[in-house]
Amino acid sequence: MADVLVDARRVTRDFRSAGDIFRRPQTIRALDRVDLTVARGETVAVVGESGSGKSTLGRILLRLLDPTDGTVNFDGVDVFALKREPLRQLRRRMQIVFQDPYGSLNPRMRVGDAVGEPLEIHRLAAGADLERRVRDLFAEVGLDPSYVGRFPHELSGGQRQRVGIARALAVAPDFVVLDEPVSALDVSVQAQVLNLLADLRDRRSLTYLFIAHDLAVVKHLANRVVVLYLGQVMEQGPVAPLYDAPLHPYTSALLDAVPTPDPDATREQTTLRGDIASYAGVGCVFAPRCMHQKKDDRCFSERPALRPFAEQRMAACHYADDPAKE
């Protein structure tokens, strides 16, 4: 593989619920030994339902959250070994765009100041130069530069999301985590923002980690997809083969959940039943909801390893068939 920019190994994160006199503290494993590499210039999508650990993974990569175990290397540097000042320097190179365009902007800060803040913090610009660069950034993300003096509540959801993108790009980062950047937007606006993200990536040769909860949104943007379920990688691989012939039954289910624009089209559905639940600790995490024809006792007793398939794909299912071999 090409030049690796982000390399996460065996990243594990537990969340403990606070116990009290009546309840024991509970440990929930949000991420379970996840390996992830992102090559420079690549867009990797991390897909899974709510609770799959995808946002936790994104936050750990940026050191907004500490892992319980595992390592993260950014451009060869161990992110969690850094002291304050080198960490501040590194933060310039990795940024994040959040899902919620309401919560991601300080309600008491003018949006122009929000975009300029990273530049100020890293002392990259000040005064008239700062103002000019903020206006340039507004123009670059398709916002009228005259909006710099507005407050977040004066903008629409799509406009706010553009402000969030401009803020992430202000310090010219190499790597951007997009944490469900379009999930909260109207469908028509979603397409605009996705196109903007694609344009920016090409123009600025950015590397993206795109977090999403459905496969439809990432299809045109991602090079590679990682499917997470209950904190474990179910399947990963390049977009085209993964969409054409999913190896893992969970990936199939996610693909079936993508709505078809044709109302008359009948399609075979392997609808997922039930909600994402907790993992008993033995067997396959997905087994309780799995619709695979070959599902048997082994699925409940032995945890399937993530094993390699053709075309640089990997899947964690005992009964995944390699389409290339057939």
Next chain:
Amino acid sequence: MSPVVVRILRTTRAQIAFGAIAVLTGGAVLAPLIAPYDPIAQLDLENLRLAAPSMRHWLGTDDLSRDLLSRIMYGARISLAVAALSVTLSVVCGTAVGLAAGLGGKTVDALLMRLVDTALSVPRLILLIVVLAFWSQISIPLLVVVLGLTSWFDTSRLVRAEVLSLRERAFYQAAVAAGAPTARMVRLHVLPNVAGPIIVAATLGIGQMILVEAGLSFLGIGIARPTPSWGRMIAESQEVMVNAWWTAAFPGCAILVTVLAFSLLGDSLRDALDPRA
């Protein structure tokens, strides 16, 4: 005028509150110039004891023949000054402790909050009586310091809760991701967003503080005599109020109007400080 002030003054409720506070403050500040009589002068013990409200004495006189209107005006100086200053002190302490608890990590948070829990478990009036018992004469600065230092506990909890919820917000995380140092986080992302709740709590706190100060004076542990104070005016009227209702009613009204005005103002501020309004 700044847009916030204009927005606050849009409602009738706020106009009434503002008007009442303006009259009270004006009367207090200008008392030496406009008060009809000396508030502690015993005018005529023979003929003017417990005189009913009249053209000469609008609110009547007390059993030492002192003019009630003048006493209420001078009393307002004490009540308002003590309340405003002690609330300021309390807000500064509460904000500092709340920020430390909210941003300082688990150990600091646990220590400070258990301390606050302990302090809150002691009834406020008992705490004040015990603390004030150490001094034989209670001066205004002493009262301000004691009231201020025994009333910040709620504010610290309010600020801490606001800080903890702010820390979960995406914009806070974005600023951390941008590498913002703590001082900057506090100045730009925390304080502006907790200022609203703090100002509202402080405004409501002034009303509360006036009641506490009146309560202390009523119990005889307020500012030393013969400085007039609303609480003690009510206390002193206890034996005569059956025959001279005005001796208790007017100081009581003063307390009621003041507390109500600050309460209404606090509510108006809460609404006006919401940026989405």
